[in-house]
Amino acid sequence: MKILVVGDIVGRPGRDTLKLFLEKNRDKYDFIAVNGENAAAGFGLTSKLADQLFEWGCDVITSGNHIWDKKELYEYLDKSDKVLRPANYPDEGTPGKGYTILKDRKGNKIGVISIQGRVFMMPIDCPFKKAKEIIEEIKKETKFIIVDFHAEATxxxxxxxxxxDGMASLVYGTHTHIQTADERILPEGTGYITDLGMTGSESGVIGMKVESVLPKFLNSLPQRFEVAEGSERICGIEAELDEETGECISIERISRTLTEIEYM
Known part of the structure; x- marks a missing residue:
């Protein structure tokens, strides 16, 4: 089973870059997961954009703290099995779900979990205990399990x-928008990378215009961030899972500029 996972999509530049990459490459993959919490102008996701991502070939959209930025999405979350909010928010009164089981292009069931960290972030339920609890439930149906851990601290x-390690097929980090170079297969067969990176413009500060971000650091006053454009890049990973065991047998970083994608 060959899986594509794409890091945080930032605004229209990120969406356009993803669309072009998928037009040229989606048939190579059995399953495609993306983190879409920044897809709508850098903050949040709308139902229209979610549907658009699915039309392009994405199978599931994971998220993080920004999934709550567009209230119009709340009803969509309750109805969808393919857009996930972090699983360790309280279940009572929280829209949506934190995990799902879907089928890949070969008909294999694959479990997907979206979970959020607590270090330097909102204090919510323990992500470690919640992830293990969900994995034990998913294991009743499938051995293929991927986990998006949306967290600040490496x-x-x-x-x-x-x-x-040994419980999930693939564990990857999102949120910081900077791709790490530590992809590996852990001893018990779990593929791992600390952060996928982002899909969007490298001309700014983690996807936002420099001139809209710098004042925040210089005077600490509230600022309205704007999505940067130019020098777009897609970041993520390709991973292959053993169809007998569910273990990860290969993991490779993807980092392609828009120009490189155009000439693929």
Missing amino acids: SEKIAMGWYL
């Missing part, structure tokens, strides 16, 4: 990788 993400 230490927390690395710890999650080790904690879930």
